[in-house]
Amino acid sequence: xxxxxxxxxxxxxxxxxxxxxxxxxxxxxxxxxxxxxxxxxxxxxxxxxxxxxxxxxxxxxxxxxxxxxxxxxxxxxxxxxxxxxxxxxxxxxxxxxxxxxxxxxxxxxxxxxxxxxxxxxxxxxxxxxxxxxxxxxxxxxxxxxxxxxxxxxxxxxxxxxxxxxxxxxxxxxxxxxxxxxxxxxxxxxxxxxxxxxxxxxxxxxxxxxxxxxxxxxxxxxxxxxxxxxxxxxxxxxxxxxxxxxxxxxxxxxxxxxxxxxxxxxxxxxxxxxxxxxxxxxxxxxxxxxxxxxxxxxxxxxxxxxxxxxxxxxxxxxxxxxxxxxxxxxxxxxxxxxxxxxxxxxxxxxxxxxxxxxxxxxxxxxxxxxxxxxxxxxxxxxxxxxxxxxxxxxxxxxxxxxxxxxxxxxxxxxxxxxxxxxxxxxxxxxxxxxxxxxxxxxxxxxxxxxxxxxxxxxxxxxxxxxxxxxxxxxxxxxxxxxxxxxxxxxxxxxxxxxxxxxxxxxxxxxxxxxxxxxxxx
RNA sequence: GGUGGGUUCGUAUAACGGUUAGUACUCAGGAUUUUCAUUCCUGCAAUAGGAGUUCGAUUCUCCUACCCACUACCA
Numbered sequence: 001x002x003x004x005x006x007x008x009x010x011x012x013x014x015x016x017x018x019x020x021x022x023x024x025x026x027x028x029x030x031x032x033x034x035x036x037x038x039x040x041x042x043x044x045x046x047x048x049x050x051x052x053x054x055x056x057x058x059x060x061x062x063x064x065x066x067x068x069x070x071x072x073x074x075x076x077x078x079x080x081x082x083x084x085x086x087x088x089x090x091x092x093x094x095x096x097x098x099x100x101x102x103x104x105x106x107x108x109x110x111x112x113x114x115x116x117x118x119x120x121x122x123x124x125x126x127x128x129x130x131x132x133x134x135x136x137x138x139x140x141x142x143x144x145x146x147x148x149x150x151x152x153x154x155x156x157x158x159x160x161x162x163x164x165x166x167x168x169x170x171x172x173x174x175x176x177x178x179x180x181x182x183x184x185x186x187x188x189x190x191x192x193x194x195x196x197x198x199x200x201x202x203x204x205x206x207x208x209x210x211x212x213x214x215x216x217x218x219x220x221x222x223x224x225x226x227x228x229x230x231x232x233x234x235x236x237x238x239x240x241x242x243x244x245x246x247x248x249x250x251x252x253x254x255x256x257x258x259x260x261x262x263x264x265x266x267x268x269x270x271x272x273x274x275x276x277x278x279x280x281x282x283x284x285x286x287x288x289x290x291x292x293x294x295x296x297x298x299x300x301x302x303x304x305x306x307x308x309x310x311x312x313x314x315x316x317x318x319x320x321x322x323x324x325x326x327x328x329x330x331x332x333x334x335x336x337x338x339x340x341x342x343x344x345x346x347x348x349x350x351x352x353x354x355x356x357x358x359x360x361x362x363x364x365x366x367x368x369x370x371x372x373x374x375x376x377x378x379x380x381x382x383x384x385x386x387x388x389x390x391x392x393x394x395x396x397x398x399x400x401x402x403x404x405x406x407x408x409x410x411x412x413x414x415x416x417x418x419x420x421x422x423x424x425x426x427x428x429x430x431x432x433x434x435x436x437x438x439x440x441x442x443x444x445x446x447x448x449x450x451x452x453x454x455x456x457x458x459x460x461x462x463x464x465x466x467x468x469x470x471x472x473x474x475x476x477x478x479x480x481x482x483x484x485x486x487x488x489x490x491x492x493x494x495x496x497x498x499x500x501x502x503x504x505x506x507x508x509x510x511x512x513x514x515x516x517x518x519x520x
Numbered sequence: 521g522g523u524g525g526g527u528u529c530g531u532a533u534a535a536c537g538g539u540u541a542g543u544a545c546u547c548a549g550g551a552u553u554u555u556c557a558u559u560c561c562u563g564c565a566a567u568a569g570g571a572g573u574u575c576g577a578u579u580c581u582c583c584u585a586c587c588c589a590c591u592a593c594c595a
């Protein structure tokens with residue numbers, strides 16, 4: 001029966017801050033699963049915690065998904081969360097804070113059927129109980145045992161409850177966890193799991209603090225109402241899976257209950273604990289897809305701003321905890337969705353490896369055309385105060401591409417393709433700016449100035465090398481002497497590539513300049 | 521503490537119960553080159569420990585160790 005339903009999955013983040021790369025991976029796996037099954041990928045905002053709401057977080061989530069190319073099919077329209085049901089978004093609104101009335105109805109249904117109860121304990125009373133238990137080295141749990149000694153609709157009289165419900169909003173709704181029942185669960189990644197309800201507590205379903213449901217209630221109700229077929233979420237939810245199973249049962253929705261898949265967490269590179277925002281700052285790599293500026297003005301770096309291509313970022317993320325089963329490593333979003341399967345998702349936590357991320361970017365950079373890269377390079381050139389054209393930039397990129405991992409490397413690796421050197425590395429000058437090289441250099445300069453052969457690196461190299469060898473000059477010395485004049489140092493691109501890019505006239509001019517500067 | 525999950529080279533991972541335990545990144549060495557880089561080649565390096573099942577265990581079972589998550593009127 002679940003098999004006959006159209007695949008519908010959802011990514012349901014909380015707008016409590018920027019989307020962490022672990023969250024992006026969860027969204028990605030949901031997206032890949034949806035695409036593979038010709039299904040629908042829904043975005044739902046779980047903002048049932050009014051205390052932790054962060055302005056801008058929702059917009060950040062949408063923009064991050066858009067940048068990654070894992071755009072939702074449902075729940076978002078024109079970059080905004082859909083607030084009303086429509087033909088394209090029939091399950092709206094997609095923001096939980098706007099679905100309060102729906103949850104309230106279902107919460108009451110649970111009470112009427114005896115699966116939940118009102119609890120009138122104040123936070124202070126509960127805190128006192130916790131402190132008391134702690135002083136005895138125990139842990140206080142609101143469960144089938146302790147609820148008998150607490151103030152709730154199970155222990156208080158009918159009249160008393162009615163009075164408390166009317167005179168105050170100081171109540172919560174708790175799930176009445178049954179005694180000694182074994183919950184048998186199946187996880188698409190982890191297999192069969194069993195838990196006894198005696199080890200579970202009476203979770204709050206409805207909060208008094210903001211008169212909104214907790215995650216557990218809202219989540220189950222929405223997944224049911226939105227006809228979600230598979231729930232793919234982080235491992236941190238595994239401990240509450242029994243509760244969710246019990247909730248589906250209490251509502252009588254077992255037949256259409258979604259299948260669950262719990263993803264392992266992304267760990268710090270050290271392997272100790274899950275990746276956090278601080279790790280990025282400390283270890284020098286982003287943990288967020290996009291730059292984030294908190295309401296307080298704190299700036300956190302992002303993959304986009306660090307120069308990563310979204311395809312590379314996504315590819316890298318997909319392989320953190322999954323692989324296609326063959327030895328391919330470079331896969332487009334489309335190829336990923338074709339190859340994806342939850343069965344091949346790794347159970348254990350994956351340590352994040354920044355080196356591999358860089359490698360992925362390099363691979364993608366190489367696959368892009370010089371023209372495409374030139375477009376991305378232009379803003380950087382402008383920033384450097386260089387006035388150039390996309391055509392010239394593309395030519396420069398063609399000779400420097402192999403030594404770059406990021407577009408920004410084009411500049412740092414060879415600014416001399418755009419600007420003549422104004423300084424010369426002293427160490428290299430001492431080694432190569434010597435008479436036995438400078439003498440021949442004058443002749444080579446003339447050769448370059450008069451060069452009329454093909455403007456191709458190979459042809460230029462052939463002409464220069466042939467000339468030097470023919471005259472039996474020390475080739476290493478002369479070439480490095482030339483490079484020194486052209487670039488300001490004795491390391492870098494091949495001579496021919498440089499001349500091919502900057503042109504023979506500019507090359508000759510740079511040799512002249514070197515003579516006048518270095519021979520003073 | 522309790523409950524649940526996890527454990528293959530440094531990292532990410534592959535391996536119908538039968539392989540010299542493979543691949544990629546990193547690192548080291550070499551070749552090519554006018555330098556640096558690229559490229560190519562080579563190398564280093566792993567089944568957490570202990571029982572059991574089996575002709576045979578990385579793979580199945582149990583125990584131990586370690587790691588992680590959860591244990592909120594947060595998600």
